[in-house]
Amino acid sequence: MEHLLEQTRRLAAAFRVARGRGFRLKDFDPADTLGLKSEAKARLSLRESVREISRLQEMLYAQDRWGVLLIFQAMDAAGKDGTIKHVLSGVNPQGCDVVAFKAPSDEELDHDYLWRCSKRLPERGRLGIFNRSYYEETLVVRVHPELLAKEKLPLRLLGKKLWKHRFEDIRHFERYLARNGIVVRKFFLHLSKKEQRRRFLERLRNPAKHWKFSSSDVRERERWDDYMDAYEDMIRRTATEAAPWYVVPADNKWFTRIVVSSVVIETLASLDLEYPEIDQTRRKELAAARAALGKRGE
Numbered sequence: 098m099e100h101l102l103e104q105t106r107r108l109a110a111a112f113r114v115a116r117g118r119g120f121r122l123k124d125f126d127p128a129d130t131l132g133l134k135s136e137a138k139a140r141l142s143l144r145e146s147v148r149e150i151s152r153l154q155e156m157l158y159a160q161d162r163w164g165v166l167l168i169f170q171a172m173d174a175a176g177k178d179g180t181i182k183h184v185l186s187g188v189n190p191q192g193c194d195v196v197a198f199k200a201p202s203d204e205e206l207d208h209d210y211l212w213r214c215s216k217r218l219p220e221r222g223r224l225g226i227f228n229r230s231y232y233e234e235t236l237v238v239r240v241h242p243e244l245l246a247k248e249k250l251p252l253r254l255l256g257k258k259l260w261k262h263r264f265e266d267i268r269h270f271e272r273y274l275a276r277n278g279i280v281v282r283k284f285f286l287h288l289s290k291k292e293q294r295r296r297f298l299e300r301l302r303n304p305a306k307h308w309k310f311s312s313s314d315v316r317e318r319e320r321w322d323d324y325m326d327a328y329e330d331m332i333r334r335t336a337t338e339a340a341p342w343y344v345v346p347a348d349n350k351w352f353t354r355i356v357v358s359s360v361v362i363e364t365l366a367s368l369d370l371e372y373p374e375i376d377q378t379r380r381k382e383l384a385a386a387r388a389a390l391g392k393r394g395e
């Protein structure tokens with residue numbers, strides 16, 4: 098166990114960006130495995146991690162004080178879905194909500210952009226997962242100005258400072274959440290362009306994976322460099338102590354999973370989780386219940 102916690106801390110720290118200033122994407126290698134070579138060994142500790150996440154999540158739920166929001170952003174085929182599935186595989190579904198955000202509906206476009214996300218924030222005691230999030234507003238919407246035009250903002254608000262303001266509002270929103278006991282951790286699954294190509298080709302080759310392929314994914318790939326600029330700027334301007342980003346290498350799926358689960362463990366372990374105290378009255382109640390069950394032994 099000690100070993101797991103130590104590894105967890107090391108992996109989480111290596112990819113954490115808690116101060117955005119000066120952040121450069123090229124300082125992070127998508128194929129990094131921090132010298133870990135063996136996928137087999139990683140699998141073992143992944144199993145251990147899943148058990149630990151499940152143990153901590155149960156306490157989170159019982160204590161009912163903190164909420165935890167995990168945000169996932171990435172290029173297509175970086176492995177968001179698979180990572181979420183693996184990392185949460187031991188977690189009680191009742192204590193956990195996964196929400197995927199797609200292109201906004203007409204109703205959603207009639208509101209401010211945080212509206213649909215704030216409606217789905219995790220309650221106290223729960224783990225919330227955002228598969229994509231309000232960060233799309235600084236990514237796809239930034240790369241495709243025609244999407245911004247559809248957002249029905251009053252024209253005079255569409256000035257030069259729009260992006261600066263969005264980042265500022267997001268930072269403040271996340272600080273507000275932190276101050277309310279909703280802990281925010283953000284993951285950018287950092288995939289190389291080369292590995293994305295390989296995964297797209299695999300999707301096209303393998304009939305069981307055809308459903309995952311969309312032609313728009315290839316169109317977005319053509320804008321790769323614009324996306325990378327948008328991601329870099331987003332991390333620079335929204336990585337904070339209150340809500341850090343984790344730039345997780347995504348070229349090796351086993352490594353992605355082990356890093357993300359490490360961050361989840363570290364985050365949960367950093368909260369003062371405990372089962373609620375039982376007071377005198379409650380203790381009497383429990384004793385009475387035990388006695389009643391004992392009497393009616395049929």
Ligand code: ATP
Pocket residue numbers: 173178198199200201228229230233234237238244311
């Ligand atoms: P994913 O692509 O996440 O694996 P999917 O293929 O099931 O999931 P899609 O129908 O492709 O889902 O929906 C995701 C798409 O929605 C992405 O291309 C994303 O950029 C877009 N999207 C998400 N949020 C917004 C937003 N606020 N404005 C515009 N487009 C958005």
Ligand code: MG
Pocket residue numbers: 173311
């Ligand atoms: Mg898609």
